[in-house]
Amino acid sequence: MAQIPIITEASTTPSPKVITLRIARYNPQHDSNKKFMEFNIPYERWTTVLEAILEVKKYFDHSVAVRYSCRQATCGSCGMIINGKPRLACFTKISELNSNVVTVEPMNNFPVIRDLAVKFERLFNTHHKVKPYLIHDDSEITTDSKEFLQSPKELEKYIQFSNCIKCGLCNSACPTMATDSLFVGPQALAQAYRYVADSRDKGKDTRLKIIDESHGIWRCHFAGSCSQVCPKGVDPAMGIQLLRGYMLGFRS
Amino acid sequence: MRESIIMKIHYGTALAAVALVAVHILMRLTQGFSESLQYDSVIANYKFLPYAGMLEIILILLSIHGFNGLRVILLELKQGRTYEKAVSYGCVAAMIALITYGTRTIIMVNTGLGMM
Numbered sequence: 003m004a005q006i007p008i009i010t011e012a013s014t015t016p017s018p019k020v021i022t023l024r025i026a027r028y029n030p031q032h033d034s035n036k037k038f039m040e041f042n043i044p045y046e047r048w049t050t051v052l053e054a055i056l057e058v059k060k061y062f063d064h065s066v067a068v069r070y071s072c073r074q075a076t077c078g079s080c081g082m083i084i085n086g087k088p089r090l091a092c093f094t095k096i097s098e099l100n101s102n103v104v105t106v107e108p109m110n111n112f113p114v115i116r117d118l119a120v121k122f123e124r125l126f127n128t129h130h131k132v133k134p135y136l137i138h139d140d141s142e143i144t145t146d147s148k149e150f151l152q153s154p155k156e157l158e159k160y161i162q163f164s165n166c167i168k169c170g171l172c173n174s175a176c177p178t179m180a181t182d183s184l185f186v187g188p189q190a191l192a193q194a195y196r197y198v199a200d201s202r203d204k205g206k207d208t209r210l211k212i213i214d215e216s217h218g219i220w221r222c223h224f225a226g227s228c229s230q231v232c233p234k235g236v237d238p239a240m241g242i243q244l245l246r247g248y249m250l251g252f253r254s
Numbered sequence: 255m256r257e258s259i260i261m262k263i264h265y266g267t268a269l270a271a272v273a274l275v276a277v278h279i280l281m282r283l284t285q286g287f288s289e290s291l292q293y294d295s296v297i298a299n300y301k302f303l304p305y306a307g308m309l310e311i312i313l314i315l316l317s318i319h320g321f322n323g324l325r326v327i328l329l330e331l332k333q334g335r336t337y338e339k340a341v342s343y344g345c346v347a348a349m350i351a352l353i354t355y356g357t358r359t360i361i362m363v364n365t366g367l368g369m370m
């Protein structure tokens with residue numbers, strides 16, 4: 003019979019460090035303002051903020067509202083303000099925050115559903131508005147002999163913007179989004195550039211017309227905070243400037 | 255008017271104003287600061303038509319640029335169809351009023367109206 007080695011806690015696991023997790027609690031239907039609840043959570047070097055929040059839900063308070071899914075920075079569901087900066091909770095390790103207190107709040111510039119969960123309607127509407135798909139007269143479905151070939155150089159023009167996961171962190175960090183409720187936002191503008199710069203796309207004029215309005219591309223102040231917070235390395239601020247190049251006639 | 259055209263005018267007026275204000279400052283440096291602001295000196299400047307013309311152009315450029323900047327700030331502060339129309343028309347009206355007032359000064363000096 004195989005012997006199962008007995009592992010003593012003292013010999014293998016050093017006592018885990020503990021952080022204070024402050025979670026913003028707010029239900030717009032009942033509460034007049036946001037309040038914070040504090041929990042002491044043990045963590046390891048690899049523990050993410052999302053795991054700490056789920057620990058709270060599991061052992062302390064199951065009513066904490068948080069949206070999450072993939073836990074690997076792919077679905078873009080768990081965006082929130084962590085220690086004052088918009089980040090993905092699943093992509094932020096507690097150890098890298100260098101703080102004994104971790105404060106999590108819902109994203110700015112989004113209406114709160116409850117606690118850390120926010121409404122994404124505005125982001126999806128503006129994303130939809132810029133026609134985030136290839137516009138082409140031909141179709142690969144109807145013409146079987148044609149392929150929309152693209153050189154690596156043509157691909158390079160927009161490929162980083164294809165990495166957008168619609169997490170909303172850029173919109174949350176944008177100072178214009180905070181005051182202008184009709185502003186298209188960095189996420190949609192970056193996506194507009196992604197398709198305008200695509201050599202296979204023929205909808206450039208349509209898209210430029212959509213964003214060329216009083217709450218469109220010109221309201222960007224180039225603060226650059228959108229690019230700083232993107233977890234996928236997309237640079238919406240650069241996309242917006244390149245898009246302006248098209249509108250000012252510097253690019254064609 | 256499309257926003258891109260408005261913004262092209264906005265950037266263009268800024269660049270032109272920088273160039274002309276630089277000329278204006280260089281012209282002022284030909285005299286001492288207090289001497290430059292003396293009544294006779296100011297009147298003489300207005301009576302020198304090429305210079306008065308340049309001042310008029312600076313006034314127009316800065317009015318267009320400044321009031322469009324104000325319009326943009328106000329549009330970002332608050333939204334709403336009526337409010338936005340009021341802001342846009344209000345800024346155009348204020349711009350025209352300012353240019354008219356400045357032009358009136360130059361005309362009055364050159365025609366001798368209102369001079370003591």
